[in-house]
Amino acid sequence: KNILIVPGDGIGQEVTEVGKKVLEKIAEKFGHEFTYDEALIGHVAIEATGNPLPDETLEKMRASDAVLFGAVGHPKYDNDPSAKVRPEQGLLKMRKELGLYANLRPIKLFDELLEASSIKPEILKGSDILFFRELTGDIYFGEKGRKNDGDTAYDIAEYSRFEVERIARKAFDAARTRRKKLCSVDKANVLETSRLWREVVQQLAPEYPDVEVEHMFVDSAAMMLIKDPRRFDVVVTANLFGDILTDEASQIAGSMGMLASASIGDSTGVYEPIHGSAHDITGKGIANPLASVLSAALLLDISFGLKEESDTIIAAVDKLLKDGFRTRDIADASTPENMILNTQAAG
Amino acid sequence: KNILIVPGDGIGQEVTEVGKKVLEKIAEKFGHEFTYDEALIGHVAIEATGNPLPDETLEKMRASDAVLFGAVGHPKYDNDPSAKVRPEQGLLKMRKELGLYANLRPIKLFDELLEASSIKPEILKGSDILFFRELTGDIYFGEKGRKNDGDTAYDIAEYSRFEVERIARKAFDAARTRRKKLCSVDKANVLETSRLWREVVQQLAPEYPDVEVEHMFVDSAAMMLIKDPRRFDVVVTANLFGDILTDEASQIAGSMGMLASASIGDSTGVYEPIHGSAHDITGKGIANPLASVLSAALLLDISFGLKEESDTIIAAVDKLLKDGFRTRDIADASTPENMILNTQAAG
Ligand SMILES: CC(C)[C@H](C(=O)O)[C@@H](O)C(=O)O
Ligand SMILES: CC(C)[C@H](C(=O)O)[C@@H](O)C(=O)O
Numbered sequence: 065k066n067i068l069i070v071p072g073d074g075i076g077q078e079v080t081e082v083g084k085k086v087l088e089k090i091a092e093k094f095g096h097e098f099t100y101d102e103a104l105i106g107h108v109a110i111e112a113t114g115n116p117l118p119d120e121t122l123e124k125m126r127a128s129d130a131v132l133f134g135a136v137g138h139p140k141y142d143n144d145p146s147a148k149v150r151p152e153q154g155l156l157k158m159r160k161e162l163g164l165y166a167n168l169r170p171i172k173l174f175d176e177l178l179e180a181s182s183i184k185p186e187i188l189k190g191s192d193i194l195f196f197r198e199l200t201g202d203i204y205f206g207e208k209g210r211k212n213d214g215d216t217a218y219d220i221a222e223y224s225r226f227e228v229e230r231i232a233r234k235a236f237d238a239a240r241t242r243r244k245k246l247c248s249v250d251k252a253n254v255l256e257t258s259r260l261w262r263e264v265v266q267q268l269a270p271e272y273p274d275v276e277v278e279h280m281f282v283d284s285a286a287m288m289l290i291k292d293p294r295r296f297d298v299v300v301t302a303n304l305f306g307d308i309l310t311d312e313a314s315q316i317a318g319s320m321g322m323l324a325s326a327s328i329g330d331s332t333g334v335y336e337p338i339h340g341s342a343h344d345i346t347g348k349g350i351a352n353p354l355a356s357v358l359s360a361a362l363l364l365d366i367s368f369g370l371k372e373e374s375d376t377i378i379a380a381v382d383k384l385l386k387d388g389f390r391t392r393d394i395a396d397a398s399t400p401e402n403m404i405l406n407t408q409a410a411g
Numbered sequence: 412k413n414i415l416i417v418p419g420d421g422i423g424q425e426v427t428e429v430g431k432k433v434l435e436k437i438a439e440k441f442g443h444e445f446t447y448d449e450a451l452i453g454h455v456a457i458e459a460t461g462n463p464l465p466d467e468t469l470e471k472m473r474a475s476d477a478v479l480f481g482a483v484g485h486p487k488y489d490n491d492p493s494a495k496v497r498p499e500q501g502l503l504k505m506r507k508e509l510g511l512y513a514n515l516r517p518i519k520l521f522d523e524l525l526e527a528s529s530i531k532p533e534i535l536k537g538s539d540i541l542f543f544r545e546l547t548g549d550i551y552f553g554e555k556g557r558k559n560d561g562d563t564a565y566d567i568a569e570y571s572r573f574e575v576e577r578i579a580r581k582a583f584d585a586a587r588t589r590r591k592k593l594c595s596v597d598k599a600n601v602l603e604t605s606r607l608w609r610e611v612v613q614q615l616a617p618e619y620p621d622v623e624v625e626h627m628f629v630d631s632a633a634m635m636l637i638k639d640p641r642r643f644d645v646v647v648t649a650n651l652f653g654d655i656l657t658d659e660a661s662q663i664a665g666s667m668g669m670l671a672s673a674s675i676g677d678s679t680g681v682y683e684p685i686h687g688s689a690h691d692i693t694g695k696g697i698a699n700p701l702a703s704v705l706s707a708a709l710l711l712d713i714s715f716g717l718k719e720e721s722d723t724i725i726a727a728v729d730k731l732l733k734d735g736f737r738t739r740d741i742a743d744a745s746t747p748e749n750m751i752l753n754t755q756a757a758g
Contacts, residue, residue, distance in 0.1 A: 145606035152600045182638050187529040208603040217607035221566045253499045256555040259492035260564035283658035290662045291529050311630035315637045
């Protein structure tokens with residue numbers, strides 16, 4: 065099996081290195097032969113080639129069996145709204161070109177981190193949510209631009225029945241293997257794309273009579289996630305709403321540094337932390353690499369069907385936490401200094 | 412002064428009745444002459460006239476000095492994505508017709524409710540955020556529709572420089588009277604409307620050298636609000652992001668039932684709870700009327716300049732809570748049954 069390592073920008077570099085090490089360890093332990101290649105994306109790709117997603121990277125992605133991805137982004141572009149070439153274009157193009165329409169974001173709290181969150185432990189305990197964020201449509205990919213001499217900006221959100229149906233089916237299928245509850249999040253009281261979304265989910269529901277379906281407006285969902293996270297099992301939503309809600313939901317897991325995601329679709333799957341490039345902490349050795357480690361676990365499970373290997377990683381993370389080790393983002397006042405790990409050691 | 416009462420749908424009716432009573436009490440106490448009129452909007456207006464915002468209501472709104480508003484919405488339409496006439500159209504049309512471009516949503520925790528939230532008290536303590544949500548632009552008001560025989564839906568988000576500037580100025584001005592921090596929330600790494608938004612805020616910043624400006628992506632903001640609410644002072648954002656973030660932020664105040672909002676702009680101001688019509692609890696007498704009561708306080712302060720009268724209402728709410736009275740949404744296991752008030756009594 066060939067795995068492409070695409071660290072990208074900022075802490076993407078340091079955490080993906082750790083994710084890769086864990087894959088090597090697992091291969092050794094279970095006697096697998098993984099080969100690795102590496103490629104550029106984002107700001108580092110712009111610096112090297114002028115292109116946030118060089119053709120070479122895309123070709124290597126297509127040729128690989130799975131991609132372990134880091135993060136993209138750089139403050140330089142964030143502060144310059146008129147920049148024409150941006151790191152995020154590489155990420156978005158990758159998603160579109162590889163047809164990665166389903167972004168799975170499992171939000172699960174490790175018992176040991178029950179106290180690490182800003183939310184009360186009694187509210188959190190037992191939370192276990194699986195988000196399906198649609199990843200190749202919506203306002204991310206519609207036409208956008210300026211008119212009136214640049215004085216008016218617009219972005220078009222768009223969804224087709226086909227796009228909604230394929231992600232909804234994935235979510236329904238997943239709900240079947242879990243607590244059989246599906247919450248579809250939209251803003252159907254205002255948006256036409258949401259009304260189509262709701263229509264399609266309603267039409268599919270009778271095919272999954274064992275799954276209990278609920279529709280929730282995105283504003284309510286943003287509130288409910290914090291108020292009562294345990295009421296959610298599988299959540300399916302559009303690209304933009306999924307972006308916002310899953311970042312918010314990271315607080316349910318104690319820290320964004322703990323959350324992995326899988327982007328799947330028509331071909332090669334891409335596995336990445338949900339956190340960003342975090343340039344403010346880059347190179348300090350304090351980034352939590354566990355999101356990348358858990359991304360490696362998702363990769364083994366979903367792309368390679370290696371469930372035992374995947375579970376071994378999750379168990380190792382659990383043990384590390386049980387033994388009291390923490391990176392700064394999940395440490396608290398009671399964590400002794402000598403249990404606070406740097407990025408490499410945490411991996 | 413003439414106040415128009417527009418209760419709308421669901422619990423809008425019961426809570427607005429209480430808000431009005433409080434206005435009457437204040438007028439009596441301070442020797443003001445307020446006259447009241449009433450008008451229909453939303454589902455009740457559709458039932459009565461076929462129109463979610465009858466012309467008569469709009470005329471009365473224009474003729475009044477301020478509007479005390481309830482909520483709109485009905486499950487009937489939520490479950491029927493193809494309905495052509497919807498209660499929310501009344502709300503949106505009102506906002507547009509009255510030019511209510513600035514929606515102020517103060518998120519402040521009453522000390523007594525420190526324990527009512529799902530967020531830890533030590534994270535919340537001292538939180539005090541003022542949201543400026545843009546209310547007449549964005550994807551709410553752009554063209555929307557279907558193509559390809561109804562199989563593709565689209566919504567256009569749009570912002571002009573002028574629209575961004577006027578709301579941003581209001582937020583800058585407010586920051587000056589507070590802790591002098593402004594956080595502008597956007598998704599400038601993906602959306603063109605957000606890039607224009609960021610550009611305009613950046614261009615205005617030098618005019619407000621005493622205000623510290625920060626730009627944050629909406630996904631990060633959704634996370635940060637829960638992780639560290641105290642880092643925010645004034646937040647300014649687009650219509651859709653404001654809708655989502657303020658509902659989420661309601662958890663900072665313990666309950667959505669505590670949050671009032673002011674919609675202001677070119678003419679008459681409209682004051683309303685941020686909660687919705689909540690048909691699941693309508694008529695049970697358990698709705699928390701304090702959001703409407705606090706909306707009345709905002710009305711007196713902002714539209715009539717009656718600061719003392721407004722503060723009197725806030726102090727009365729504070730006393731009610733200090734005396735231990737609660738509606739169900741803000742009660743907890745330790746609240747004795749006889750301290751749990753019904754909607755009318757709470758007012
Ligand atoms: C970097 C950005 C474009 C991206 C997104 O919004 O999709 C990120 O926030 C994510 O969630 O993967
Ligand atoms: C009812 C709905 C259209 C409305 C909105 O999204 O603006 C509501 O959620 C609000 O926040 O006032």
